[in-house]
Amino acid sequence: MTNSINEFEDADLFLVTGSNTTAQHPLIGSRIINAKERGAKLLLIDPRAIQFAQFADLHLRQNIGTDVAVLNGMMNIIIEENLYDRTFVEERTEGFDQLKSVTSRYTPRVVERISGISAADLEKAARMYATSDKAMLVYCMGITQHTTGTDNVKSCANLAMLTGHIGRPSTGVNPLRGQNNVQGACDMGALPNVYSGYQPVTDTAIKKKFEDAWGVQVLDDKVGLTVTEMMIAVRKEEIKSLYIMGENPMMSDPDTSHIDHALSHLEFLVVQDIFLSETAAKADVVLPAASFAEKEGTFTNTERRVQISKKAVPPPGLARPDWEIICEVSRLAGYAMDYTSPADIMREINTLTPSYAGITYRRLEQSYGIQWPCPNEEHPGTPYLHRDRFTKGRGTFLPCDFKPVAEVPDEEYDFLLTTGRIYYHYHTGTMTRRISILEREAPVPMIEINPEDAKRLSIKNNDTVEITSRRGVIKARAEVTGRVPRKVVFSTFHFHEAPVNLLTNPALDPLAKIPEYKGCAVKVRRCV
Amino acid sequence: MKTIAKKDVKALLSLWTKEYHVLAPCRTARGDFIFADFSEESFTLDYKKPPLPPKSVFLPHTEVIFTVENGQFKETVTAHNVVLFGIRSCDMMGILQCTSFMTRDRNDIYYSTKNAMARTVVMACPGPQNETCFCTTTFSGPVAHKGFDLLFYDMGESFIIQTGSKRGEDILMSGPLSDIDNAVARRKIEAFTKQAVENIPVVDEITEAMTRLESGNVDEKIWEHFGQKCIVCGGCAFVCPTCTCFNVYDHESSPGHGIRARAWDACLYGGFTREASGHNPRATQASRLQRRHEHKLLYYNDTDVQGGLCGCVGCGRCSDYCPVRIGTLEVAKALVSN
Amino acid sequence: MARTPSICPFCGCGCEFYLASHGGRVVGIEPSPSNPVNKGMLCAKGWNAYEFIHSPDRLTKPLVRKHGTLVESSWEEALKTVAGKLTEIKSQYGPRALAFLSSAKVTNEENYLFMKMARAVFGTNNVDHCARL
Ligand code: SF4
Ligand code: SF4
């Protein structure tokens, strides 16, 4: 997020797209609801009628995967009607002319044809966003989990820059991070192309810095593989071994049978986890790890706030904290790691990671966390980014053209399946499904289907239905609801009984390598 | 009566820790106020009401109630000699309310054993502890009138201590205390109480909402409005000093071995009332919120249900900690606004 | 009864709560009243984040696959197997034949060490996590 959670309390307008905020980020969702009550506006762009739909001043239900067209359409209107922030565009950005020429093709009529959103609504939306003083753009996986995810993200940024809704309190582009430490995993360089603090592995000076600090001769200066590419490399037998810490790709990755097949190809699979997940069951070695309550460490939330979490209880049996296990494996592989505590590791992070340099345990113990960038121990942290300038100086508009979802419905596979989460469960369900109250609230996998489609297919509430894609088939109970539009079904990946990722399309966004979880073609029938 | 200098309170509590498990207000390194095991370093007399009421001591958020080994079950009733120091009058009333509920028809031994082994030391409030206090409306504060073992009155540099029970007298047998003439003490207490009551205005909307609910003169749309925005966190029930509902869960570690535990539940969750058939008598969030607030406000003084105590003790926590501001105060205001 | 500050293990909001514990078991959750993220509030997931910690399904011993099945082993055996096998594959096929998947659920320190292990110990940039998913 460019801005902070508490800034939601002062914004005039929220443009929420691809985020079911009250379910996925409830304590951000609640702030938006409270802001609505004091008079702020809510502009929702989402195919599903989520809880926010009841509050929205305007709800645009675009066809799935047409976000770029909608956002371009809004920008076109904003430019046409001269509602953009001229000073901001002139002083802080570049590439306006390209933006103008690309978006000019997205007239309300064109956008209406692509997205199903009426010209009148689109105009209203554009004006609402552009003319608000403090507008926060909020998005989540509904924007990123598409083959056009990067384009969607760029278009969001374009819109915010065009209107000057960035670099001030209660504005900005605010992607909500789904898991409690996604932000931290990225910050710490658990990525194939960067070390901690987004320092590129291809940069010679940086490489040298890490080589010296870590006491190794040469580090690889070629970018590695992303998770989805790894799975392909495994099948091609280029990768022989996979070491997985705390993840469950057998449930979370698209096209599960492909993953299953890939993992069986491996010569050696190590899984380190707190439960024997679907993935751990396939491992050659399983290492029992401590849960969050059984170790010390820091987590970084969606507003870049680094916070400390302490050990409350001992781990069960012989389970050990992940960091200790890593130290042991490294030592046995011939590289000494002699950290005595997570604080000790943080000291090394401080010295090697400019954005975390001032985030020390001493400070964290006495505060409610520090928001990076925090370059030194005196620095208070950074609630919002891009105040006077963008990281790279001027912000560049990166206009994109609309591309449809990779797998469009046809006569046989006539529905679009879109996936997501529900309020009561988290990720692949390994934790929340072991919590009785949450399990009671949502015990069985449901498939949302529109009443008109349900009627045509003779499906009633709670009927068992079968959903088939080109990759697999699952069964789940139907929830007949107007929450989903016609010709769209929605389900979640929390339930191993109906692993929805058997169906999803592994087609990737070419840059971010994010699979298209939010749209693949399926057919639906009632089971008899 | 006894008095104690403020600076000596730490010494008194230290003394108690020899025999009791003392829970007292504490200020953490980063300035959070919570109730925790007494420690000289973090103890403070300048504190706010913590999110969790003292019911959490007698009915813990989750607790093992029996274990099974080799197919044999063994009840696990855990209790300690506890001193609860510094709870507020509303929370004292909350304890009485819970105790009434947990012991009236059936004695819940997990609760009552813990309760029986606890000493309560109430801190009378000189004024509201936060903007949402309304104990003068629910007759539960600012000064406790029953249930306590000791009651502290803030006199500036010192406290006057009123004893409420034999057990209270017992824990005052020793310590850095002095005597004060009873008549003088009573006069001071009277003045304190009068001022305190004046400092906490009665919230007329609460009383009027009670009357409205009783006469059924309520706009149903209000519940729908609140139902729409409720994010179903369950927090209002968890932080409420008079909510006692729990759920039960089992953990079977191997055949014939395991535990049964219970844990706080909330009537705001849909599954709370869902029947085996799938039918739910409280099918919507609106109806769940209606039920909750009727329970807190409508059944006021109905001896059959509440044992003659209020359903709401005016602590204000549901207003402080509902993420979308659906506290009793907000609901009452909405109920009387038309 | 101890109270330990902790961060909710679920969504990215990062709400802070205290874990109340007694006798090695978590017995409750109390939201931090002053943390600016949650100000004494939590959602249903956060309020109920205690039960899975003591689930009987928790892994308590290392497991090593022998003759096709996972059997309990000592730490020593499991760790030696991991280090040995990874070193062997590295020397046989080169570092790029190894890949490491880190986690959005573990701490910063652990993510840092894991990527350091991949890069410094085993010499590969094939390290990623599942944030996109
Ligand atoms: S209903 Fe609200 S104000 Fe009343 S006792 Fe419960 S938490 Fe306190
Ligand atoms: S605290 Fe508020 S949001 Fe949470 S369940 Fe209660 S009324 Fe709903």
Ligand code: SF4
């Ligand atoms: S309590 Fe809820 S909103 Fe807060 S971090 Fe946990 S899952 Fe997110």
